[in-house]
Amino acid sequence: MQIYKVGGAVRDRLLGKPVTDIDWVVVGATTEEMLAKGFRPVGADFPVFLHPKSGEEYALARTERKSGRGYGGFTFHASPEVTLEEDLIRRDLTINAMAEDDQQNLTDPYHGQRDLEARLLRHVSPAFAEDPLRVLRVARFAARYAGLGFTVAPETLELMRQLSESGELEALTAERSWKEISRALMEDQPQVFIEVLRECGALKVLMPEVDALFGVPQPEAHHPEIDTGVHTLSVLEQAARHKQPLTVRWACLLHDLGKGLTPEEEWPRHIAHEHKGLKLIKAVNERFKAPKDCQELALLVGEYHTHGHRAQELKPSTLLALLQSFDIYRRPQRFEEFIAACEMDARGRKGLEQRSYPQADYLRGAANAARAVAVQPLLDKGFKGPELGEAIKRERLKALKAYKDAASA
Ligand code: ATP
Ligand code: MG
Secondary structure (H helix, E strand, C coil), X not given: CEEEEECHHHHHHHHCCCCCCXXXXXXXXXXXXXXXXXXXXXXXXXXXXXXXXXXXXXXXXXXXXXXXXXXXXXXXXXXXXXXXXXXXHCCCEHHHCCEECXXXXXXXXXXXXXXXXXXXXXXXXXXXXXXXXXXXXXXXXXXXXXXXXXXXXXXXXXXXXXXXHHCHHHHCCHHHHHHHHHHHHCCCCHHHHHHHHHHCCHHHHHCHHHHCCCCCECCCCCCCCCEHHHHHHHHHHHHHHCCCCHXXXXXXXXXXXXXXXXXXXXXXXXXXXXXXXHHHHHHHHHHCCCCHHHHHHHHHHHHHHHHHHCHHHCCHHHHHHHHHHCCCCCCHHHHHHHHXXXXXXXXCCCCCCCCCCHHHHHXXXXXXXXXXXXCHHHHHCCCXXXXXXXXXXXXXXXXXXXXXXXXXX
């Protein structure tokens, strides 16, 4: 049997990027031989094994044939006769379809190296269209390598466009889509992921709620970029620049969905867009079965981001209600993430990227003031049950009044 390094490990070494996980392909071996060498099988009918020591993935060289809709609709054929070239041709991009032996000899039948130099994300063969997930993968690689100057080859974009129009994207499972979306959002330029999806028509299929934001104007005084879609991309760009976690990036992407529902007569104003957007945020959350923390933060940021921007103007009672909504006593981290998302929203505007955001410290201070209210003295006074709750609330309100007065003095 011959063993080759394939995929991302080869690509990233040639790009001079750090290699994190290594995928291997094994040519000329049978499942029995792999098991005899101590490899552990990954799936029942999938010719992929884990190395007994390193835990890295070793796949038997295989060919694939499309036999139905979606990812389940593939027939694999793995046998010792399948050649390296045959295995490489089923891969998505030319830069992912190179192999390397233990002497660093490159096998590159589809000119991945040439495309690396040309900074092009190009599909290997027309079979690209057999797995719609590749549309998301290409957009994700575009987001990752945009900083190096990579773009999607026009003919690949055209294939992605055909795939998006064919209805095949709808056959993707939530799990597979979310894996790509979440990884793409964590790349250096997540806004490029959304841009590429939009360019090939996939955004309209996957997240029509986000697609609808393009072409919707906002008041120029607050939004010099005017377009709500452009604003959303900038917010995402800021979130990546400030190394925000996935929860914040997801919330940034969805925070303004309500603006897509505003009747044109009301443009460029978007009255109550925060509240109107909630059902859309919920729909997108559920469509991709986003993790609970992402879902929660997106809904809270959607509902309250304008409160965040107006923090210093909020009445103490409104401020308290805001803090209660976030359950700041038990979930301090989530409130920090809310503040971060608001800050990214404020900076994701043309020419305002460097602005300061004093609301952040004001909100933190308010949360601390509310948290500092001690319960013991109220217990000592004999409060209990609902009355205790009321008493705590009164004290917190008092503390927030004092905080607001001190801050504006
Ligand atoms: P990363 O750095 O994100 O791990 P990668 O290129 O290694 O990038 P993997 O998802 O680990 O990506 O897949 C390994 C290789 O398998 C890819 O380089 C590609 O050749 C192939 N591959 C993975 N998924 C697909 C797919 N859906 N369609 C075609 N080829 C794929
Ligand atoms: Mg990999």
